[in-house]
Amino acid sequence: MSLTPEPTNPIYSQLTTIEDWTRWAASEFNRADLFFGHGTDNAWDEAIKLVMFALALPSELFDASKNAKLLAQEKQELFELIARRVEEQIPAAYLTNQANFAGLSFYVDERVLVPRSPIAELIDNKFLPYLSEQPSRILDLCTGSGCIAIACAYAFPEAEVDALDLSVDALNVAQINIEGHGLMAQVIPIQSDLFASVAQEKYDLIVTNPPYVDQEDVDSLPAEFTHEPEMGLGSGHDGLDITREILAKAASQLTDTGVLVCEVGNSQIHVEAAYPEVPFHWVEFTRGGHGVFVLTKAQLEEYQEIFNQRVVAR
Template identity: 60%
Template sequence: MLEVNVKEVIDDLKTVHDFLRWAVSRFNEAEVFFGHGTDNAWDEAVALTLFTLYLPNDIGDGVLHTRLTKTEKQQLIDIYLRRIDERIPASYITNLAYFNGLPFYVDERVLVPRSPIGELIERQFLGLVEQPPQRILDLCTGSGCIAIACAHQFFDSEVDAVDLSPDALDVAAMNIHNHELDDRVHAIQSDLFSSLSGQKYDLIVTNPPYVDREDIDDMPEEFHHEPEMGLGSGDDGLDLTRKILSQAAAHLNDGGVLICEVGNSMVHLIEQFPSVDFHWIEFERGGLGVFQLTKQQLVHYQPLFDEAVK
């Protein structure tokens, strides 16, 4: 636990900027891990500070030079130290995360949104789909962020947001309602495709659990606040992905496309299916391990995928 002279901090630091600088120094001193919506100490400190002071995200830089009351100073110290001592990602403290510029309620029932698939949604899957999809499936939806972001980009679409976890679906339903999309985005409990008999889609987007056993064991403490059900998928991280590959074709319309994220487990996937022509997508803002396969390809490779899940 980090030792802090609270009286000294309250007496010597005056402005919002003073406290942001102090927080960044303490985060770096404590070697806090960033990777849940922010990737650096400054942005993490800003998120916690704005939340604590009830300030909007779009407030101008002028507020940095405003002075704080003693009560506000103590509240900021408390929240910074909670982030350090408990290693809780900021989004779980604030119950707020942003994905594609949209706000989402999050808590420890769901992963903090951070998929590079967001970049593809912003571009409306340019070059990956033949035409704007009318029916979209977000498989393993978690907070519902991918389903909701897709609905915002494709105004005429119907989106099914599917997850096995009832807890995750409660969060997804809350976000769907908050975004006023109850009429177009539907939260459905299903073990992958098991409750979707007869349903077909133009686009299946999935960010399933894909972390392999070794990476689960080596993850920074912050990740262990997230539901392990949303992270791990067997020794090689591909238990669910193999099932998705085997079953997806039956739920795609002709011309349909599967977009699937497997992160670092792409190495295992390529090794297991060396003959499969995965289209690995490149991202302008960073990220890897997301592939595209068309329905035609899924059908072509169906025997391989079926064999892998036996």
């Protein structure tokens, strides 16, 4: 469906309040069969997010302001924003350059994935019961926007946090967020192909949300995902090319009591098939989400030979 703004378009007179425009936007999103999964999971919440952003108001004020009438210029700007969401199928987070993670706000654009990891719940819980003591050094591997690294810095204000990514574009976005949160002295962005740039370093906690989408899913992703950087999504036929390498190398990067936390999402089934001998601990989340495992350094060392054998060239 094409939404073309015209000076005489009847919707400008028929839709007058914030609630009117939100309802209309949600209906257009549903008619267009858009995909939701980049910060919202339904058309109504997505409509609220975009409408309130266009009006420079926090979403939390929707109920208090829903009967307010819009100015002509506001209607035009809002119409154009809604039209872009429908016609270009751009995730709302890229239209607003805003995303929330672990209760924090982050700048995002098409250089990074939109934050949506269930690891946020683990950070909120300070990784209990998996950590035996407060970590002094944390590594966020495949940091993207830097959201995990920054949230970890808030959770553990005394810890040093290294934020690694192969993509310079992603690290530039991470730097924006590090500076935006005033954490330049605590969170350090580093360009690295996995552990290559920190090979001699040891960490109490390694957290990683690497690319893990298998090829079948990559080939069938909704249009919204085509706006995200491809290198942040796919990782071989079963989605595990990078995860295999992380498993093989993580033990040497951890302190004796260190822990690896890794998200593999829907590729959990592939992990279990590839490593049937390994007793992965899969985190159960109360706020939704799945496919995150935890392994201690001792466990990684116990199965080191298996992990080494099953690395694939990339």
